Amino acid sequence: MITPRNYSPYTTAVITARPRKETGLKFKPMTIADIPVIKPYLDQAFGRTCDFTVGGMFMWIEYFAYTYCIVNNTLFVKGVTEDDVTRPAFSIPMGKMSLEESVKLLREYCRQEGYDLIFSAVPEVYVAPLKALGAATVDKLEDWSDYLYEAASLASLSGKKLNKKRNHVNRFEAEHPGYRFEPLTADHLPAVKEFFNATHLPLSKPAIADVEREQVMHVLDNLEAYGFEGAVLSTPENGIVAFTLGEVKGDTLYTHIEKMNHEVNGAGETVNKLFAVMMTERHPEVMYINREEDVGDPGLRHAKESYRPVELLGKYNVAF
Template identity: 55%
Template sequence: MYLSTTAVLPRLRFHKMDYSSVDTIRHLLARSHSRTCDYTLAGMIMWAHYFNYEYTIVGNTLFVKGVEENDRSTPAFSIPIGEMPLSESVALLKEYCRDENIPLVFSAVPEDRVEELRQLGDCHVEELTDWADYLYNARDLATLPGNRYSKKRNHVNRFTSDHPGTTLVDLTPEMVPQIKDFINSLPPDREHVTAQIERNEVIRLLDHWDSVHMDGAVLVTPDHGIVAFAIGEVIADTLYVHIEKMLHDINGAGETINKEFAAMMLERYGVTFINREEDAGDEGLRRAKESYHPLMMLRKYNVAFTD
């Protein structure tokens, strides 16, 4: 049971977040009511080093300290998750920031949480325009219905025709070495600074595959072996697709892993929505995500307290 911290504010002491933190933070992250990817286990743990994530737990509430999405030189916090009322958890963070002589900034705040923060003091709100998540209807991605998905279906049908005997299998611990070899065989993306960072973090996630308890699917052809794989995390009614890699020179591999992974997760968990995360300002990625007709964009904001 949560006990009020109003009378005496405890000193927050943050600790480095890494894969040893998984079991400690998982149950609290599951209490987030947001559908944005930032409050998922992979959203935290995969990017803990890049965003300098640290954490502490007070009053059965998870506090996460990192940096702003758009400015890694500025400390920022995630919205606390757990039993403590937001007014009290923000008061704790205000006290911590006063002691550290830093501003209190919340980064990647879901749109539906901004007003709660506004009620707790004067603040400046700024939309993070490149970091909105794409949210889709799960059944649409699993079945590609109607005229608007005809091109996607054509790519899937072409892939199926070109590669008879293709199978979709679960990503098991035994498959991890093969998946790591597949990742290392992909050509490097020299245009995007974070591409190599992401590749390294995917490898690190696979190194801890037994402990993260996520779902993965691998597309295997008789002629080329592994041609694509996807990794996701289901929370409540939403599948978060954290990783999707494919051989781009195999026509339809990307469309097929997208469709088949959605179908697998729909059948397994009955999910309603699929979050395919943000485009980070990449125009090519933006066009690709828009081509699947998102239901909505889950917008995010920086909220900086000025009082």
């Protein structure tokens, strides 16, 4: 005799399987067209790490495979962990729902999908609350801490610790008396792209370097959509020697892009200083500048440490 599926020997009735309970989380690909929708949620995130800014998220859509959905006026972002792009992971939810409610919803979603819930790039302020909700492991992302500086310090380069930086700027100004520093506009874009293509230096991690290069060009091609503010430094003899782009969120300026001609002494230090001056004058609320992570690149690490950060903003993988 063939026994029907879902048949129980303890009853004469066929047992009906319970319908799968849907969480309501239906993720869709993230594109730059979604910036106006997602930015208000990013603005609600706590902390000063760069991952909760337009640049920190949208410049890395492809690398981290970001998708998103909005449920109960709360943004959920799904991607992969920062240290292992084969592991699905989520950003801290942002919006109306409490952390407890959103974690519960994500745990149910992950059970249905067949993998553990992992949050990646978690700011330190969220670690203890997640542990209180039952997180099992917390691992620091050593290469992904953000370098945070006092805005006034980068704008003035005052003090003994920044004496070398100040000397580089003074030398640049002395050697290039006709230099120009001006806000980056659409009129500059063709020359900026040409400069970037001619002077780009790769990072020590090729995969990240390739993505970063593509994303810089993508930003330049879609600058209006990103809404970044930027500046260009040029000299009569060299043309463009540096450019930079960033955004302001709360009391912090996030410098997402900074490129310079390394053969022109002081170009990097000068564009850094003058951009800090320009942005703090435009935005008096800016108290800090986040120059983002070094992704484990020794050259970037040395350069960021040389500006004497006031804090390294740690990030974590937190798994349930």
